[in-house]
Amino acid sequence: MNNDSAIAQIQQRQPFLLVLATFGMLILALASNNTRAQATELLPEGQTLIRLSVSETRSVAQDLLVAHLRVEKEDRDATALQNDINQMMTAALALIDASTVSELDVETGYYNVYQTNRQPQGGRADQIWRGTQSLTLQSRSSAELLSLVGELQSEGLILGNLSYQVSDELARDVRDSLLETALNSARMQAERIAEALGKDEVDIAIVDLDDISRGGQPRSMMMRSASLADTEMAPPAARAGESEVSLSVRVQAVAK
Numbered sequence: 001m002n003n004d005s006a007i008a009q010i011q012q013r014q015p016f017l018l019v020l021a022t023f024g025m026l027i028l029a030l031a032s033n034n035t036r037a038q039a040t041e042l043l044p045e046g047q048t049l050i051r052l053s054v055s056e057t058r059s060v061a062q063d064l065l066v067a068h069l070r071v072e073k074e075d076r077d078a079t080a081l082q083n084d085i086n087q088m089m090t091a092a093l094a095l096i097d098a099s100t101v102s103e104l105d106v107e108t109g110y111y112n113v114y115q116t117n118r119q120p121q122g123g124r125a126d127q128i129w130r131g132t133q134s135l136t137l138q139s140r141s142s143a144e145l146l147s148l149v150g151e152l153q154s155e156g157l158i159l160g161n162l163s164y165q166v167s168d169e170l171a172r173d174v175r176d177s178l179l180e181t182a183l184n185s186a187r188m189q190a191e192r193i194a195e196a197l198g199k200d201e202v203d204i205a206i207v208d209l210d211d212i213s214r215g216g217q218p219r220s221m222m223m224r225s226a227s228l229a230d231t232e233m234a235p236p237a238a239r240a241g242e243s244e245v246s247l248s249v250r251v252q253a254v255a256k
Helices: 003-041 078-097 142-154 168-196
Strands: 048-061 064-075 105-117 127-139 158-165 202-209 213-215 219-222 242-255
Touching: 048 168, 064 078, 064 142, 078 105, 078 127, 078 142, 127 142, 142 158, 168 202, 168 242
Parallel strands: none
Antiparallel strands: 048 242, 064 127, 064 158, 105 127, 158 219, 202 242, 213 242
């Protein structure tokens, strides 16, 4: 089949495809309308279905400090490299275990070793091994955690990121409060609508709750690598900000 014949066949089919697409959209629209009509028809005579969506937002002080550190090494020998990483991380964990930071969560993360070519100016290959292992610390006792992070930096660990955020516990407490406020607001709106329609009573029939949202990015500070030659290091400084916590509910109420 030549190109002209193929193009002609496509052009002949275009009206049919257009009709098919239009028919499909019409079916979806009718199905949606039928669903709504059925929901309304299920109500006894004299009752009205009211659908509402309410969102509530609150600014919350960030209460959790999170520090992302890592051990980073390079060596021409892969075995020696991994031994250095293991020893440094073991020492770091021992220092953490001996600390007095309250409510401290500790988690080691990725461990990655790879070979690379530094390619010096002379053009000759210079193959070395590089490796890293990550470590995450978080606590609501920020002053104590900052002091511990400074000690870990003095031991050679690199601080990659330091950020404040809202803890899960605080977010849940705020969510409960926002939920109560949103439901009260939805009921008040439904009652005003019912009054405008001449109805005396409102019952909340269905409540759909959206997931909690913590808007905005955590307040963070990117850190530079520390020189291993530094024998003393001041702890990093950080100050908490605020995050917006929001909640949305969709309500179906019956006015009668």
